[in-house]
Amino acid sequence: MKVHFKSLFPSVKPDEIRHVYSPYRVCPVGAHIDHQHGHVTGFALDHGVDFMYVPTQTGIINLFSRNFEGQVLFSLNSVPHRYDHWGRYVQAAIYALKKRDYALTVGVQGLISGSLPVGGLSSSAAVLLCYIMALADVNGLVLDKMALIDLAYEAEHEYIGLNLGKLDQSCEVLCRKDHLLYLDTRDESYGLLPAPRNMPPFDILIFFSGLTRTLVNTNYNARTDECKVAAYTLMAFEGLPYGTVEETRLRQVDPEVFSRWRHMLPPVLDRRASHYMSEFARVEEAMAAWKAGDLTWLGQVMFASGLSSIEQWEAGCPEMIELYDIMRSTEGIYGGRFSGAGFKGCCVALADPTKRDAIIASVTNRYVTHFPSLKGAFSAHVCQTADGAGRRHRETTQP
Template identity: 35%
Template sequence: MTNPSSLVTREATVPCRVNLIGEWIDFNGGTVLPMALAPSATVQITANGTALDGIKSTNFAVSQNFAIDAPAEDHWSDYVRGALQYARSRNWIESGQDVSVESTIPVGAGLSSSAAIIVATLKAASSGLADVDGEALAFAAKEIENNFIGVPCGIMDQMAVALGEPGTVLALDTRDCSYALLDLPEAWSVVVIHSGVRRALSDGRYRVRRDQCLEAAATLGVDYLCEASLLSIDALDAPLLNRARHAVSEAARSRDAIAALRTGDRSKFGRLMNESHDSLREDMAVSTPEIDQLVCDAVSLGADGARITGAGFGGCIVALVEPERVETWWNALKLRHPSIERII
């Protein structure tokens, strides 16, 4: 049994992320462009020498205890407990842990608060282990989301929060997880806005669309749906046709967006963001009327581009705006949508 008095508190802080473009293709073999943001999750862990994990958060009033091998309960603490169970299985930690979570990431906003909390917990648990790097933490976090939480997500969110730094864009090829960190041009301002529409991925809609994408790939005989061509997908019936059309076109948009980012072509990047939102609304059917109107107004008031970000069904939009116009633009948008909140 671990002697709690001989151990110190270990802490790790991990940022959240916004996906600039490349939505719903991280498990379809596409390239994605997430960017790390300043809002973050900080996790502190201290061994308590018992068979219980005691978990508290500054965002919730109640501190709760859980058996160290208890299954997920559709509770916010599942992300911490899944990470602790994984860490114990790798002998990174022993016995139960007292855990404190402090997060400035809006929950249910599509900014990967769950991935940030999982990675932060794993990072704290593996502190001092030379053979556990950011990529290893990302793959572990994905395994936890898939197998403990029950969300069949891809690898984008975990890689983005484990490797990214605020102000840099991660160009990630999800087929082989090769990546490049690219600086955001000085003449670009990315604004992230919470729509006020709460979202959740555990209600089944994410899984349905993911399964449809995988079924479309299997029907077409390709390993990844993004490898298909627009011509070949015509053999599919709706809704598989719609899902495939989004994946193939979004993969192309992501490639074009990387080129625009490298050359500083803000106008082209913004246009690709608008096209991405149209596809997410029509072919993936993951937007909402409130967010569609917010995106429309964001562009009409002067943004180069705007789109829903994350898996959808609510949450945030991301907009690309000329730096000198950001405050005027934001004030005008806030007048039309008083309930929205600016994240960055």
Template identity: 25%
Template sequence: MAGVAEEFGRLYGYEPEGVWEAPGRVNLIGEHTDYNDGFVMPFALPHTAVAAFGRRTDTAVRAHSADLPGEPVVVADPAPGASAGWADYVASVVWALRDAGHAVGGVDVHLASTVPTGAGLSSSAALEVVVALALNDLFELGLERQQLASLCQRAENDYVGAPTGIMDQTASACCTAGHALFLDTRDLSQRQVPFDLASLGLRLLVVDTQVKHSHSEGEYGKRRAGCEAGAAELGVSALRDVPFASLPESLDRLSCDEIRGLVRHIVTENHRVERVISLLDAGDVRAIGPVLVEGHASLRDDFRVSCPELDLVVDSAVAAGALGARMTGGGFGGSAIVLVEEPSSDQVAKSVVEAFASHGLTEPRVFTAVPAAGARRVR
């Protein structure tokens, strides 16, 4: 944090008024359900976006990233369509708050992040949330965490142009250490579920395939449009309203195999979230492993958002003795999670790395995911 504050002073010639951080996230189960009014279960990572802020006397935004060379990017009048590259994730939150009627002035920002970009770990949401929390404090807006998350979602949807749901921003803003967040994305009700794997002799590995993805690219939007088309054909406001028990009859009413697959995934994935919640509440954590594998198969075959590298992680990890594994995040690259017994975690990780090498692929990054705290002020 000290380095971020010092670099802010070097860039802008005055001391920052504070430093904030917001985490990336891993989604344990519940993929692509958030924009279908469904259930999700993410938890925050120790990896964070850290940002120092100072208020300006005008309405402009100056933003600088430690990961990019050069001078700060200046956005004189944040508005959708005024593309400023990565700085859109800063300017969009300023715009969303102002557009909602909040008195937010100009700011200078210096950012550093340890959340891997393009890895399906919500690096963009971490950046949005750290900006929103800092502005909330600096301008004394008095907004609750979920309100900030919803404004960040609007910023990403309407300014950046990525049709994401509400999960990523809510996880970054609202998660607590040692817990997974059970979130109903329809009414935004939350429950913090204890998720202390270490005490049970378990680990959850994150495997970053190093295959980059972008939510603003067309395939993600196509899946969302297909889900909306399926809901319209079934006469429901969202696929959340399709009962699991009547899924076969619902599928028979749909017009094509492509929409059938999307609907089948969403309905069964909501059911998987409920199964995982029941298992965690019963203390049977190891039993969620097969549910993770089922979820990956559904994302691969029905929703069609996996890729060969993600499939290789899951197949090689399970073959090496993992309790379960699945891709996490939006797909088309990014990361997978692997649930393992602690004594075998190193061997499972080694097997995955060796599988990538045998296929001539870039070595994946593997680390242990520990449920961490949500966004906070650190200085």
């Protein structure tokens, strides 16, 4: 990456280069409930997004990407209408900072790079975090962790247009190596639970289906709206006070209320609410399994989460569902599920590192046999847990 940066900006001295980093994230259990103010779990990964940059006193934004073609070039004083390509993420970061009245006079020129294929690991949140950290750095702004999470959330929710919760940003900022993040998105309280001494080592395996996607063009937003309508309807049947549909969440509905009135819901709303209620309970079970150091138990909960995502949330596509089924029948994989929204992208698995090579070979062979056209696009990656986003020291900058 340093060589590429030097080729783009040959006049920049090595000691002038600044470097921020945000990891990708996975959610072992807690799928699709953060936007309903549920509680979730998460790991940051030792793969992510790097942004190398220098300040521009003229306020110019001048960016290149190692993953996408083209150049992004404009002035902070004249931000163009929202791009329909990768440049919109720096626009979103600028939007979020300016919305909170942070003064932005110094721009950045630099190179951004993601280390894994796009799809299911919250790369968009990682990119936004990098841009926000860099713009704050060059403009002398001090942001604590919660402010950083809020800014990245507002950038993606309000500017990019996704009805998401704060799982992605929180994992990528708050996580620590060898810890499981527990986050209650209703009040944003969280805890970092260290791996118990009796827990055996484990790999986090990422299997990319070979299919990429952007959530803006999927039914992701429709799913979150269906949850709100389900909550609103259940509260109305129960005679509970409620506001608008937009501000209603399934966290406001007790499981007993759901059980009492679910027969009145249209089937699709019943499925969405059923997933929320069961996934909320699975998070509690996953926490108990983690504290016990029981990866077999935790894996079973992950597989159950994955099945609910398919049957009740109705995520996935034939390729992703096949990949999930392959993981379930592969020796050495404790558990797995879709990562991210699950419409395309990747699956995540917790696995026995002593069987790593055999697992990857088996999953790869079975998947590409079923979908030979994806042989060159499918990939498997070995990850570990990692710390959250922050400034890179110069000696750790990737070559």
